Amino acid sequence: MNFKKSVLSSFETYLPERVVTNDDISKFVDTTHEWIFERTGIERRHLVEKNQYTHDIAVKSALKTLKSEGIGPLEIDAIIIATATSEKRCPSTSALVQGIIGASNAFAFDIQAACSGFIYALTVADSFIKSGIAKKILLISTETLSLFTDWSDRSTCILFGDGAGSCIVKENDDDDDCGIIATKLYADGTKPNLITIENSEKNNNHGHLTMQGRAVFKYAIEYMYKSMIEILEENCTTFDDIDWIIPHQANRRILESMSKMKGVPFEKIAITINEHANTSSASIPLVIDTYIKSGKIKKGDKLLLSAIGAGLVYGSALIKL
Numbered sequence: 246m247n248f249k250k251s252v253l254s255s256f257e258t259y260l261p262e263r264v265v266t267n268d269d270i271s272k273f274v275d276t277t278h279e280w281i282f283e284r285t286g287i288e289r290r291h292l293v294e295k296n297q298y299t300h301d302i303a304v305k306s307a308l309k310t311l312k313s314e315g316i317g318p319l320e321i322d323a324i325i326i327a328t329a330t331s332e333k334r335c336p337s338t339s340a341l342v343q344g345i346i347g348a349s350n351a352f353a354f355d356i357q358a359a360c361s362g363f364i365y366a367l368t369v370a371d372s373f374i375k376s377g378i379a380k381k382i383l384l385i386s387t388e389t390l391s392l393f394t395d396w397s398d399r400s401t402c403i404l405f406g407d408g409a410g411s412c413i414v415k416e417n418d419d420d421d422d423c424g425i426i427a428t429k430l431y432a433d434g435t436k437p438n439l440i441t442i443e444n445s446e447k448n449n450n451h452g453h454l455t456m457q458g459r460a461v462f463k464y465a466i467e468y469m470y471k472s473m474i475e476i477l478e479e480n481c482t483t484f485d486d487i488d489w490i491i492p493h494q495a496n497r498r499i500l501e502s503m504s505k506m507k508g509v510p511f512e513k514i515a516i517t518i519n520e521h522a523n524t525s526s527a528s529i530p531l532v533i534d535t536y537i538k539s540g541k542i543k544k545g546d547k548l549l550l551s552a553i554g555a556g557l558v559y560g561s562a563l564i565k566l
């Protein structure tokens with residue numbers, strides 16, 4: 246058994262080329278750019294093209310991660326994909342990706358933890374590294390919520406975007422204290438109807454996402470804060486020790502309210518919802534990659550990740566990059 250930390254490297258992303266602005270949406274539902282921007286902070290989102298699916302965008306992000314890491318697909322021994330929007334019930338998205346990129350030494354499976362998927366998948370990857378089950382894991386979050394959206398429902402269709410983000414999780418061979426410090430997962434399955442995507446044959450809703458927005462807003466603040474404060478306390482850390490808070494990007498107002506109500510330092514909260522909208526499990530790697538590429542997040546920074554999603558399932562992670 247080894248007790249070295251798992252480190253994260255080679256964050257990359259793929260965003261579909263099609264950009265849809267709030268004004269574009271106002272052409273087919275009764276809404277305005279001002280309403281969407283004021284209530285959510287969203288200005289635009291990337292959406293997949295026709296015949297572009299969850300595994301396609303995952304492959305594009307994965308190939309960029311392999312290139313950044315300077316390794317070939319055969320050096321990967323596990324692919325873990327977080328997604329709530331698989332193209333097929335089976336095979337899994339990760340099996341499709343494994344075949345396409347030629348990672349034939351890797352086992353592969355999906356994790357479905359809705360918008361918390363990246364933190365759930367990170368926890369599993371960390372356990373695999375620590376237990377020696379895998380040495381180099383390709384972790385991908387990939388989502389195409391636009392394919393599960395009712396484009397005539399103005400209360401939900403404004404919120405979501407598509408995208409994929411990926412990184413490598415591996416044993417820390419360097420003589421430093423970088424890596425995953427802790428993760429903490431929670432579930433409250435007593436509220437299954439707050440956000441739902443039914444199977445297409447059920448309830449005649451064609452597999453579209455439905456949501457009780459106000460209630461989700463309230464739980465997002467309470468539960469994300471609870472999971473952040475508990476992981477900080479358990480690791481003898483405070484917000485002062487954190488360089489960046491990386492929350493799931495559901496709504497800018499959720500983050501502003503969490504800051505006002507709970508005292509979470511707003512200047513440390515990383516935000517990209519204006520550019521990406523809510524991309525479910527892909528939102529956290531999209532933020533991390535964007536902030537690394539723009540020089541805001543640097544090697545050695547301490548990050549506090551937090552997310553909540555349908556279930557409700559939620560959790561946090563503490564990382565030294």
Ligand code: COA
Nearest residue numbers: 275276280284360399400403458459461462495496553554
């Ligand atoms: N454009 C214009 N008006 C809209 C609208 C839109 N796109 N969507 C809803 N409205 C209207 C409603 O019909 C309602 O009108 P009424 O007062 O005449 O009935 C009014 O705006 C207020 O609706 P409400 O749903 O109470 O607004 P809100 O302030 O709660 O904002 C959300 C709605 C969806 C933006 C907000 O609840 C939210 O972001 N919730 C969290 C969602 C989320 O994060 N989900 C994912 C979690 S992982």
